[in-house]
Amino acid sequence: MSGVIKSTLLAVAGLAAVLLSGCSASDSVASKPAPADQIKRGQYLAQAADCMVCHTAKDGSGAPFAGGYPIHSPFGVIYGTNITPDKEHGIGAWSADDFFTAVTEGITPKHRLFPAMPYASYKSMTREDSDAIYAYLMTKKPVALANKENGLSFPFSFRPGLFFWQSAFLKDQLPDVSSGASAEWQRGRYVTNVLGHCAECHTPRTMAGNLDLSQSYQGNPKLDRIGAPDITPSGLAARGWTTTDLATFFAKGVAPQGSAYGEMYPVVHFSTQHMSGKDISAIATYLMGDTPPAPQPLKTISADAALLKAGQRTYIAVCAGCHGLEGQGKPNVSVAMKGNSTLRDINPQNLIVSTLDGIAEQKFPNNVTMQEMPGFARTLSDLEMSQLVNFLRATWGGQAADVSAEQIKAFRSEKH
Template sequence: MRLRTLLLGLVGLAAVCAIAAGAVFLGAFQTSAVSADIDEPLTQDEMAALAERGAYVTTLADCYACHTAPGGAPWAGGLPFKTPFGTIYSTNISPDEEHGIGGWSRADFHRSLRDGVAKGGVHLYPAMPYASYRKMTPEDIDAVYAYLMTRAPMPVANRENDLAFPFNIRQTLTFWNLLNLPSEGTVASDPDRSDLWNRGRYIVDALAHCGECHTPRNAMQGMEESEYLKGAVMEGVEAPDITKEGLTRMGFDAPLLARFMQTGLSAQGSMTDRMFEVVHFSTQYMNEDDLDAMAAYLFDLDAMPEEPAAPPAPSPVEVSPELAQTARATYLNLCSGCHGAEGKGIPNVAVPLATNASLRLESPRNFLQTVLHGIPALDFPGLARMQPMPGFAGELDDEAVADLANWMRARWGGQEPDVTAEDVANMRRRAGE
């Protein structure tokens, strides 16, 4: 046994050495998006002038939401991200000298955001969306750097990641970068498109890094560019298709989407999970022009339409009388008190269901998650709020949940009634893992 353990240890050591050696060799071929002039530090006057603008750019980039854990110190990190390879914790980006970025130069900061390599040559995990931030302009990165350096230092130690071998070896990210990091830096404006469209592309692709959640991942967890913005599963929840086709299917047009990104509420439902945090910390503070630009780009428009024109509701799909009777009884008993007998919802209590985007998605994942596990009370911009929705995992068996999903998705989402009890059982099992 001891000999076997020794041999396994030697094999593991050899694998680590091979990975490290290969990464060092391949690192020579990795190109940086950071120009040499960034090594020149900014003056104090330049930093002061940039900081005010940097507050807005940092908000668009949604840095606070990821680098502040619930109940934790601002900018001090500690927020967990569950990945297929283990848990990664966000880091302290306050200007603390020991634990944060207080000792980072301008060049250190640029290389972390654009190359994924922090001070001292430490590779960052792509849970930090440097593949998207790589497209930011140097001027915007300078602004973020200047703003963060005006925050209060937070002497909070960074949490250790919990990753399986060999993903706990940071140098292996050299391979990841070579395969998945865009070779180019900031994307040039398209002269054939409007300023509005180009601004929207820059916000969506770089600052707001929408593709990081809404684009499917390959086996190496890089974004599948051929499936750009067509939806992906993140931490058990579906980040839906936000292409023009996907948004239209959910019931949005460009003006409605811009308003939804600002308020988090619409006839199509409410923002939940990570997207609630995006609205709470980022998009509610975006100016009207930038909200319009995002929506225009996602709908591939060069100008916003003067009047909203929401797509028509999908046609109901017929279900068996037995299913309709059983599921409607469940709905009336458990759901109608808040959502109404006809699914119209109650303001500041529950969202409408008759126009709800989650029922129009091809996958029932998000709807099943909500029925089983509920949603906490949420406060939205302004005075709007939604009451908590309880989960019904203990009230309904798998067959009843499947019946409810099939009836509601067919009636209000135009989806075929193809959810099975096994699908529900799988959702329960994954939630318990």
């Protein structure tokens, strides 16, 4: 293969960390309405597959499925597209065959899709499920909204080169994150690996932009400012998770280990909270395995007393009012710090970033709300922030108090 082809392949493949771009049309469409039960099932599957998040303007402010969600990547900005039945701008002129090919192979009637449309995971979607999702989408109100132009430069915008990426990296099935053979585990494997496409965020990527399957589900800190943590059985157990708590988290967004935030919040809001109890339990069973590891007890950490005292003073001044003097949290106000999964993560990134940037108000099922957490980037110095983070990690996370002011400064400067 020539150097030109190699470089083109690498450039195009790098877009795997961003959203699909472009919808097209074909002349062959369904001529009669789908059965009501198929449409109802399609609605459920579209929620399980988390379609709305990537195909609706940010924060749900636009028409559902009409596109416009921006993703900022190293290659430029790319927008989720219109998948309403509009024939000019959406998928209104697509047939069920067209839809299945786009979803599982990344090829539309007009062009190939950038591989961040998770067809690497959807590759194993059944035709029955694809047809049901298609039937549901075709019942939505057509929205005559043109797709936004992606801010991608050549060669990243060169779609024909996707042929090489798709030929090299599309696999029939992703490797399993856990061991199991039960019917619940088997269902969880399909819902997690295929419909939920969880590996797309929680697996790191290679230089070619494809999922690094040798590190499947081991986390991707480069996903965004808030990284995707390790959700292998051992990684979850190390942060105190159990199968039961995971199921609670997916259903309600809040568990003893904390609440959903960052990119996980819209997943719970638009997807998992709407899923059946059986499917939620199946996901949790698959992630932990039929024989899950025991949650690891919180470690006792020895740290410099003066360092922790300085961090404690800052905690009392700016955090304790919501999270409690003992880190116990307050219902409908804030999560507990004691045993919090983010504090227990060996990688301090998400704790640092959420403390710098803050977290928006979160609304969860059953009228549960976590109030807005302010960011402290403007009120705390790098040294004060590092002292606070170290106090939190050592006191309630069982992690070493080794975060430096330089690390805080680096994350502060990376904010976009």
